[in-house]
Amino acid sequence: MLAQEDYRGIRQAHFEKGKSQQGAHMTAFHDLRDYIERLVGELGEGEVRIVEGANWDLEIGCLTELMAEREGPALLFDNIVGYPKGFRVMSNFMGTAARCAMALGISPNLSKVEIIRAWKDKSKQLTMIPPIEVASGPILENVLEGSAVDLTKFPAPKWHEHDGGRYIGTADLVITRDPDTGWVNMGTHRGCIQSKDRLSLWLLGDRHARMIASKYWKRGEACPIAVVFGCDPVLWTVGPTPAPVGVSEYDIAGALRGEPVEVLMAPGTGLPIPAHAEIVIEGEMPPIEEESAIEGPFGEWPGYYTHIGPETVIRVKRIMYRNDPIILGAPPMLPTTTPGYQALPLSSAVATWEHLESAGVPNIRGVWAFARNLMIVVSIEQRYEGQAMQALVASAGRRRIGGMERYFVVVDEDIDPSDLNQVLWAICTRVDPAESIQIMHTRTSDIDPRLSPKKRADKDFSMGIALIDACKPFAWKDQFAMSNRFDDAARAKVLERWKSKLPMLAETSK
Template sequence: MTAFRDLRHYLEHLTEALGEDEVRRVEGAHWDLEIGGITELLAEREGPALLFDDIPGYPSGFRVFTNFMGTPARSAVALGLPADTPKLDIVRAWKDISRDLRMIPPVEVADGPVLENVIEGEAVDVTMFPAPRWHDGDGGRYIGTSCMVVTRDPDTGWVNAGTYRVSVHGKDRLSVWFLGNRHARAIAHKYWERGRNCPIAVVVGQDPILSTAAAMSAPEGVSEYDLAGGLRGQGVEVLPAPGTDLPVPARAEIVLVGEMPPPEEESVLEGPFGEWTGYYTHSGQEPVVRVRRILHRDDPIILGAPPMLPTIPAGDQAVPLYSATVTWDHLEQAGVQNVQGVWAYARQLMMVVSIKQTGAGDAMHALLAAASRKRTGGMERYLVAVDEDIDITDINHVLWALFTRVDPAESIHVLRSPTTAIDPRLSPAKREAGDLSMGIVLVDACKPFAWKDQYPRANRVDEGYRAELRARWKGVLPL
């Protein structure tokens, strides 16, 4: 994979790989709803990446970058693959790389662009940055939507870098919402139990491989920096945030450094926030970050990935691609034969597995194996198996299989599985009882194996003739 030096290197490479129109510069949009609204409207059409500048009330050059991985082509470029890589080949390449991944630790350096501006003491003011209010129901301005929250385990020294939502609550105050089973919360509790505040750094604006690694959530004891180094093929350059032993990317855009006291000492009302499910699902008293230092580059860029309806292509497609990748790898490790591919829809609410049937029960084997991979706290809701003739990267093909190859009386099965606290379908009673369980649906949308060779023949133009037509009619037909 291409080792992008930083977010700016990636931004430049986007235009080189996909053309000048791939990044649209928008001047004068307001931080209050306009940036979020424009981002959503263009994401609905898989439009360009957006670089907002000249934001009212802020100096020119204080920018916001959105939709940075909002199309398969941009995702391919972000992951160091050719821009024209077919969608399923992106997942296949990532699966192959991840399976043989060698962790590469970060490289500590003495200096970096993030130290171009260091603000301390009374001068600290997080409101100097144009953090957007993304949705009209949001309870505040969220500077962290594709950020990295860096903490260090006080016992082992393990450095965790995860993605959490971060809101601005004043000149020197942020809030962070950790889901209950996340590593950063467990690390913070170790400090709190010893009567100490938890050192913390919020990184806003990093290269796409770092963003991807932070969203992947490495196993306990494995640093996302090491994971990112493995994906990049070289160690991430880091430096200790002044006054701490927390490593932060030397070429990050913005780093907010501080400490997090126990919630009983200080907390703040966080939320609501329009989450990726498409609903406002959480608001409550959450921990604060007391910001002690601000580090930022000249002309800093906030990297924004505001959650939108899950049916809209995400501003950052790393999550569904990663979910498809690990599901595909899990199926092969579980002994599922002839897996042709895995694809995710609505982020990962629906996972579709393509198999080449060689025996009765192959489809159900694949579905049960996929269900067994479902991680605790995940929201995979529908698991679908289809035959190899279905293009699983095209929702219309998947729907065709669902509508014509499924007998609802025989092909659909429901199981119970853990879900996450932001699941909008959890009833108030279940939330109160701490019951985070939900049904998941297994759908066998394959031709019945016993008579698949007798299944009516499809009338779709086959791939060979499609290629001939495209070659002959280049000016008329899409590639």
């Protein structure tokens, strides 16, 4: 934890740095409400839409899906059917590239690939800033303990038609502390209300929260745990990032904010919780053999329902919430829909780009991930024979065991990797399927819908991946037929002359 004096020094240094960075935005949102205000203030009134009178039972979920498909405004639901005014839900909060960039302190006027590049550069220069402890904060405005604990007090949506319950935890932060080292970990894990004082969590086997919990369980103890439902977008972005063991996501959030996250020690568990969060619960998580609940099904990010089974539960001892609390919602949708909680493939595109650089692949023009990482596209300027294959192998090499990436595509520098139409054009015209596609065998995730029932029963997760070289063949690149698309300079010249008579061209042109 930091002392107040160190904090002031860091804040001043960051302020000076912020002033010197052209177009940089100060990202230190105090909280979710500050972010909402600044969305409206900086990007315009239309960025956040207040929706009154929607029902938590599927209506909020369906409206969120419809709006995310249209890359529409963030939605702030109030006066939810059956709940008092002020008990709110927010969704689609980072659903456009501009909102996403603004949330992370990057100029919203950059192109999508430039935002990824800026995020990559920013991530490289981070200096960790631990959280600062404060004595109190808005999160303590309301505290429910003992028999007053009631999770159903909040308008948790039933997001998809066949969900097994009401998921209050979709954009949540699960906080645990390693009993040996004191390391504080954060992760996002779906959380379903099982009863007034029970929340189930789905913690996959390799997740740090599960690893930490197991340490308590081995000692015959329940794991102290806190869960945040609603925080600022930087904290939210860092929460589900797989930071290495021993590195606290709080410190990374501090680095990104340029100032520490203000935390207070939760009264029961002593876990640090964000002082400006919207809703926080704390309690204990016993071993699954002692208590569990049927969790799922839940509409998952590949676009299907797959997982259901007995999972861990939290015995909720205390609920803390701000006046007029906001549940932050990140319900999964089809992977082809821009996810309303992060329009940009920040972690996967950046990690692939960094991996390519460290593998020595030169002249990378951009990296993008479509369909929630199921298709990775890399744009390069080819300088030598075999460079495209080098880029493909390196991108596939970043894939984690249990990842679900399926297609790796490399395109030339004239193709914008974030533009699906251009990528398709390259695949359909520069690929000879007999020569340019390599199939490799690897493993997939257990929520992959393409696993046959037999494979699933046998716990056989083998699956292929395809490496697609959609570049002009290097050997005769210069003889490849010329494109008949107007180039950027020609387009700009014509647009300049005609934009007053045909304004829609300027608004929609690329």
